[in-house]
Amino acid sequence: MNSSFERHRNIVDFALSSLLRRKAKNLSLLAVYTLIVFVIASIIFFIHALKREAMLVLQNAPDMVVQRLAAGRNDPIPLGYQEKIAAIRGVSGVEPRLWGYYFDAAVGANYTLMASDKQQLEPESVIIGSGVARTRRLAEGDMMAFRAYNGEPTLFQVQSILPYASELVAADLIILSNRDFHALFNFPKGVATDFAVSVRNPRELTTIAAKIVRQFPDTRPILKREILRTYDSIFDWRGGMMIVVVAMAVLSFIIFAWDKATGLSAEERKEIGTLKSIGWETTDVLFLKFWEGSAISLSAFLCGVILAYCHVFFFSASLFEHALKGWAVLYPQFKLTPAVDPYQLAVLFFLTVIPYTVTTIVPSWRAATVEPDAAMRS
Amino acid sequence: MRKSTVFFSFIILCGLLLFVILYRIPVSQKKSEAMIASNAKIVRELKLTDLSLFTEARYTRHPSMADLHSAFQDHPLALDHFPSGSLVTPPHFYNEAP
Numbered sequence: 001m002n003s004s005f006e007r008h009r010n011i012v013d014f015a016l017s018s019l020l021r022r023k024a025k026n027l028s029l030l031a032v033y034t035l036i037v038f039v040i041a042s043i044i045f046f047i048h049a050l051k052r053e054a055m056l057v058l059q060n061a062p063d064m065v066v067q068r069l070a071a072g073r074n075d076p077i078p079l080g081y082q083e084k085i086a087a088i089r090g091v092s093g094v095e096p097r098l099w100g101y102y103f104d105a106a107v108g109a110n111y112t113l114m115a116s117d118k119q120q121l122e123p124e125s126v127i128i129g130s131g132v133a134r135t136r137r138l139a140e141g142d143m144m145a146f147r148a149y150n151g152e153p154t155l156f157q158v159q160s161i162l163p164y165a166s167e168l169v170a171a172d173l174i175i176l177s178n179r180d181f182h183a184l185f186n187f188p189k190g191v192a193t194d195f196a197v198s199v200r201n202p203r204e205l206t207t208i209a210a211k212i213v214r215q216f217p218d219t220r221p222i223l224k225r226e227i228l229r230t231y232d233s234i235f236d237w238r239g240g241m242m243i244v245v246v247a248m249a250v251l252s253f254i255i256f257a258w259d260k261a262t263g264l265s266a267e268e269r270k271e272i273g274t275l276k277s278i279g280w281e282t283t284d285v286l287f288l289k290f291w292e293g294s295a296i297s298l299s300a301f302l303c304g305v306i307l308a309y310c311h312v313f314f315f316s317a318s319l320f321e322h323a324l325k326g327w328a329v330l331y332p333q334f335k336l337t338p339a340v341d342p343y344q345l346a347v348l349f350f351l352t353v354i355p356y357t358v359t360t361i362v363p364s365w366r367a368a369t370v371e372p373d374a375a376m377r378s
Numbered sequence: 379m380r381k382s383t384v385f386f387s388f389i390i391l392c393g394l395l396l397f398v399i400l401y402r403i404p405v406s407q408k409k410s411e412a413m414i415a416s417n418a419k420i421v422r423e424l425k426l427t428d429l430s431l432f433t434e435a436r437y438t439r440h441p442s443m444a445d446l447h448s449a450f451q452d453h454p455l456a457l458d459h460f461p462s463g464s465l466v467t468p469p470h471f472y473n474e475a476p
Contacts (some may be wrong), residue, residue, distance in 0.1 A: 012382040012438040020381075054429055056414050060422040065443065074443075084435075101436055110433050112440075114424055131430070165413045166420055172439070194443075195423040219423040222442060227427050230442040243424055295385060302392035309399055338403045338409040 008291075010285065015291040029256075030296055037304025037352055038311070043340035044344050045312040046237045046320060048059040049336040054231040057169055058224075059243035062196035064205060064336070065097075066212060081216055090204040090213050096192030098181050102119040102146065102174070104230060109135050113174045115181035124180060125159040131171025131330050133161045136357045136377040156180070166335075171332035197221075223364040250351075258359065269367050285368040293360035304352075305345070313338045322357055 018025045066085065068077035081098060087096045097114035111132055119127055126144065138144060148154045162170045181187060196240050199208055202224075209221035272285055280288075311317060316335050317324075325331045431440035446454065 008382070009382045012385060013380055015439065016381040016385055022426055051401075053414065057417045057421055058427070059430070060418040061427050062425045065427060067443070095425065101439070110435075110439065112430070112433075114426075118423060126412060129430070131433075161384045162420070163416065166417050168429055169417050170420055170424075172433045172463055173424075175424065213442075222427075227442040231429070300391060302389065302396060306392060306395055308397070324431065326434055328432055328438075330433045330449070332430055337414065338399075340400060340403060340462060342400070 007288065011287050012291050012295075014178075015288050015295060018288070020296060026296065030300055031254070032256060033296060033300035033352075033356075034304045036250070036305070039306045039350075040250070041305045041308030041345075041348060042311050042317065042320070044348065045308055045340060046317045048344065049312065050341040050343050051232065051235045052339045053168065053237070053337060055228060058228055058231065061224050061365075062095075063136045063199050063202065063224050063226050064197040064209060066094075066192070066195040066197055068216075068218055069220050070218065073285065074194075076188065077219070079190050079192060081197060081219070084215060085195065085212055088208055088215075090199050090201060090208050092200045093198040095196045095198075097194050097196050098178055098187065099193050100181075100185060100187075104136070105147075107135050109172070111172050111174050111330070113181065115174060115178045116175050117178050119175055121161060121175070121177045121180075123177065123289070124155070124204070125157040125176075126180075127160050127162060127175040128158055129162050129170040129173040131167055131173060131332050133158070134333075135330050137205065146182055146184060148184050149308055154184060155202075156234055167332035168334040171334075172333045174329050183255055193320050268364075272367045273372045273374070276368065282365070282368045283321065286365055289364035290357060293357040294353075297356040301349060301353050305348070308340075311342070312326060312336065330347070 015074075035334065056239050066077065066081075068075045068081075074326055077096075082094045082096060085091060100113050102111045102113050104111060109132075128144070130137065132138070136144065138161075140158055140160055142158045143155045144158055146154045146156060157175065162173065176184070182189065197208075197212075205225070209223060212219055212221050275285055275288075276282075310320060313336060316333065321331065427442050428440045430439065436442035
């Protein structure tokens with residue numbers, strides 16, 4: 001047992017010396033390898049944590065939202081529908097929602113305006129998200145100017161600012177009273193943007209949605225399940241730019257690693273020939289190459305994963321910010337709650353460490369099985 | 379010191395660090411429960427439906443509430459012109475029969 005352990009330690013010593021002899025080449029390989037693992041692990045951590053947070057927070061979204069469509073476009077829904085929907089068996093409440101968007105030409109940002117009479121708002125005052133406060137450099141008590149539907153500037157006082165921790169759901173939110181919402185947009189009375197419907201038994205949601213559509217064919221019910229699935233698909237592994245980033249990174253790394261691992265240099269062949277001529281067994285040579293490959297891949301995996309964790313959960317995935325921000329002026333600043341899926345981590349390990357180690361062994365095995373003098377001459 | 383000792387010490391140190399990170403995740407999650415609960419309260423009270431991640435267009439701000447043909451909603455030739463369009467794909471349920 002001890003002699004076997006000592007033998008492997010000696011091989012590891014030799015493998016590390018061998019790697020250090022080609023310091024520049026191997027350090028650059030380690031850096032690229034770590035970078036690839038870092039990017040992929042960052043994406044995995046970010047998506048998983050964001051999905052988890054979205055699921056937890058949006059569990060509290062309305063059971064169902066009923067919109068009205070006119071000529072295939074969203075249209076305000078008449079309040080007359082409210083009573084009839086509330087009368088459907090199983091519906092426990094129907095609340096009209098008044099909301100819309102406001103483009104702030106001064107900073108080029110889009111805000112979401114939401115009317116609510118439950119927030120005890122003073123007339124002509126607003127509660128704003130901390131993203132809006134940051135973009136407009138506003139504090140509590142400041143005045144905020146809006147351009148009303150007729151072009152008239154309207155001033156609102158900032159009554160309070162939503163906490164910083166709520167940026168993920170409310171960074172761009174401006175809450176105002178129903179009266180102010182109607183006055184600002186000249187929003188017609190007797191209609192709402194949509195209805196938030198709550199039901200007694202969530203299992204009846206599909207039946208109730210079908211009843212609503214049957215009764216009001218111009219409506220479109222959106223179930224909470226569909227809202228959650230939207231976020232599941234947005235941050236899906238298969239979706240959008242994430243897969244492009246991952247695919248490009250993996251592909252370039254495969255080409256890089258394949259080139260490095262499969263093609264033994266003349267110097268390496270000569271080294272194998274020399275080792276065999278001084279009495280090394282083929283298995284010793286294979287162990288040597290195994291430890292060389294493992295030293296690089298294992299170090300890259302561990303460093304890449306730890307750096308990715310710090311990047312996503314300590315530095316709020318700051319490297320992804322530009323990609324996620326797009327053209328938006330107002331981007332939420334949020335700290336994700338750490339969440340790592342061990343299954344995904346295991347997949348990452350088997351996709352990065354194992355293939356590289358195997359690809360380093362195969363060409364060495366080929367070189368190690370030829371006669372030492374032939375290997376040295378080649 | 380032997381090179382193998384340095385190497386194995388480094389690997390064990392990194393492994394331990396990774397283990398501590400993974401082990402502490404439930405503790406961090408417990409700590410952030412209050413923050414998630416406060417966000418959930420805002421969502422419940424205001425009846426919000428979406429995260430405010432992408433604010434540049436209505437179909438990226440409220441993907442679950444967007445028009446069915448959101449990419450063409452401004453005019454028939456208006457394909458996705460925001461970079462977030464590459465991140466936000468139409469939800470799968472749009473293709474399902476009602």
